[in-house]
Amino acid sequence: MTKIILISSPKGGSGKSVITRHLLVAAAQQGKKVIGIDFDRQGTIDKWGRRRSALRLKMPDFIDIPVVAAQLQDWRAGLGRSSGYDIAIIDTPPSVEDHMSAITGLAQAANIVIVPSACTQDDVDSVAPWIEVLRQSTNNSAVVLNRANRRTNSFARVRGRLIKVADVAPVEIPQLEDVHVPSGQGLTLLDFTKSRGQEPFEELWAFVDRKINQ
Template identity: 45%
Template sequence: MLSSPKGGVGKSSLSRNILVLAARAGHTTAGVDFDQQGTLATWSERRERVRASIPALASIPVQKARLEDWRAVMASTKKSTADFVVIDTPPSIELNLNAIVSLAAEADLILVPCQQTQDDIDSVIPWMRHLNSASQRAAFVLNRSNRRAKSFEMIRSKLLVAGDFCPVEIPQLEEIPLASGKGLGVMDLTRPSSGETFEALWSYVSRRVQQ
């Protein structure tokens, strides 16, 4: 599950790339898009159109759903053939707190994306504290990072103090939105420059899910 109170931190971007990584690892995958914008669901539809000319591309269905229907949606996913499900949630957690907290309790792992700004820190740290107090398995993911910026170590340190931290930072790279625009994940591209980064991310995610 991808969850953050802050909009625009890359929940949908990470969701689709994790789905592609899981499919490449041999899982039967599915996504659930609870965000009204439907970014993940739109990407899945685009991918299906691409598969018409590239049938070897793994099918990754994404169900668009309303957050208030989460119980029925989760029951449906448990009955499906998918063995790896990624859930993309809307921002503004405070407006949907009860539903998102209940949904989080069903997740094997909650990733909390965060960008390299103080505004992001102010938003995500209270949410991580809430997840920790509920004994949820959760971790920050620093997205669109820039190690050369002075803010990098400060932001990273604050996240490490506040909760578990994914050791793989996702840099700002042009190929990430480029792949998305084609209904792909980065690892669907030929010789992606960030291939090692996303392989490392999958190693982390798959290991945490299995713990």
Template identity: 45%
Template sequence: MSVIVLLSSPKGGVGKSSLSRNILASAVQAGKRVVGIDLDQQSTLKTWSERRERARVAIPGLPLIPVFAAPLSSWREALKKAQAENPDLIVIDTPPSVEQNTPAIASLSDVATIVLVPCQPMQDDVDSTAPWMRKLLGASARGIFVLNRANRRTKSYSTIQTKLLAVGPLCPLEIPHLEEIHFAAGKGLGVADLSKATSRETFDGLWSFVARETGL
């Protein structure tokens, strides 16, 4: 049975696709068989996967990360296709505006092993993501906040961290704003694929957390 990690948030631009591809890259570097599913019309994760396929020509040994794209309404068919690959891990990237797609996202949350809810250290993000987390937890889904693009040295960091913890579980490792994330993505890579990445420990830590929480 494949582990399913769902990235979901009602707020756009919080880093769902960025976290999705880096979890996939870290997992495959750890020797896991992985598949991604892109349910967002912008197809950010699918486009990254296509860049990665081209990069494999120039980088011998770069692990393949297949990504299936589908409309949100067809998530069941996409999941069956992904499961047919017999992966250890399936990572699903979803569109924002969950309020407009509540039945589909709720059904996805039911089948997910964990649901990661990215949130930036801003009050607007808390206002948007906190109600969604409450719905997830109320439906017995395993929702976990991930504080993204965070800076520990700012006052807002601890303030937002406290507010998120008052609502639901929070990943103990925050993701800073890192230029290497964008550099890697532009080449179809994850930070874990960069041999000299100074931020690799961050994503090694995120992967360790995900692996522990899902039993991988």
């Protein structure tokens, strides 16, 4: 059976696409047969996958990561594209209120829902109600703090508030200035040997992999 990992947050700019592509590469590097499914009309992951495919024509040593675009109006058909794969990682649009039925359907079908959140009060205000909705759809969801700085008071305050309403992953993604640079070629930080910032994404994949195989 394909393991389904849904990346969903009601707030734009939370880091869904960054986490999606890094988890795809981390899983593939572990030997999993993976596919990305992009339900976001902006097509960020789909475009990233196309750039990666084009790059692999010249540099085939980069691991293959197939990505397909799908429509939320027909989410079951989109989810069906994952058949035959070990892992499917799904990126979704931020406006969950406009697609509540489809995204809750995907959440019910998923093995885990990852909810990225930046360390701001605005993000807490947005994420907390969505976590409550997810409680009614799945018993396996986790908030991942993105662009986190443990040395700030805001980090501790936001993390504490989220812990009261959600399971918070033990791994945070720090603020990384160059995290978006490799995506222009269809790559991630994990595609480069000893790239700065690899460890948090490797640790996040280890956490997710353990959760979906419990």
